[in-house]
Amino acid sequence: MxxxxxxxxxxxxxxxxxxxxxxxxxxxxxxxxxxxxxxxKLGLDDEDEEEVEEVEEEVDWEEEKSYRTQREAVLGDVSELRQYSRDRLALDETMERILDDQLEAPECPSCQEYMLDIGTNDVTSDQFTPRIPEALQAPLLSPPFKVVMYVCPSCFHSVNRLSPQDQERLVRSLAKAAADNQ
Structure with a gap:
């Protein structure tokens, strides 16, 4: 079979x-x-295709013109849309210039747009109590350290990330702990 x-x-x-x-x-x-x-599944035969063409030819152009007039009344002046378009292009250009200056540009986890660096947060011992993992008997990262804050210009989702210097400090701390355990 x-x-x-x-x-x-x-x-x-x-x-x-x-x-x-x-x-x-x-x-x-x-x-x-x-x-x-x-x-x-669409079962279009040659007959059906001819019927579709006939229906397309029978469109009432006066009705179409009336629809466009109603749409413009609802939307308002079309020049407002052109103005918005110019503003949006200017905004996109500004965001591109900002992103070009950034060291990192992570993607937003919500909408995948590039996120803008809006500044750093200096974390001191007054603001942070480190967790001490039992396996290490020492904190992974002790204050002071810096956290870079990113925000998405589209959905305004924000993300925090260790500064590059403190990322290196954390990696050195983990490598030292690995060497000490051997």
């Missing part, structure tokens, strides 16, 4: 079914469902 074959509608990979296991429920390549649950 020949193995049945199907083509995944998502990744267009040919899938061969195993006689013993039967048909696959999910594509082994992309993981999407193979059943018709999420598949839309």
């Amino acid at each position: 020949d193995e049945e074959q199907t083509i995944c509608p998502w990744c267009h990979t040919e899938i061969r079914w195993d006689e013993e296991l039967g048909p696959e429920q999910h594509c082994p390549h992309c993981g999407n469902e193979l059943s018709g649950y999420r598949t839309l």
Whole structure:
């Protein structure tokens, strides 16, 4: 008996079914469902295509003109949209200049835009109590240290990251602890 074959509608990979296991429920390549649950099938014959063309030709242009007039009334003056576009371009240009000056530009975890460095926070012993891991018997990082704060200009999500100098200090501390345990 020949193995049945199907083509995944998502990744267009040919899938061969195993006689013993039967048909696959999910594509082994992309993981999407193979059943018709999420598949839309259109049965366009030559006749149907002609009907579609006839319907397109029958569009009432007066109705279309009325729709555009209503849309402009709701949106207001179209020149406002052009002004917004100029402002948005200027904003994007300013953000690019700021990002070019930054040492790091992490991506926002929410929307993947580049985040802007808005400053550092100096953490002192009054503001921070270090945790002392049992395995090390010493803090991973002792105050004072600096934390760089980033904010996303699109969704305003903020992220804190150790300053580059304190990142190196933390790595040295971990390396020293590893050497001491050997």
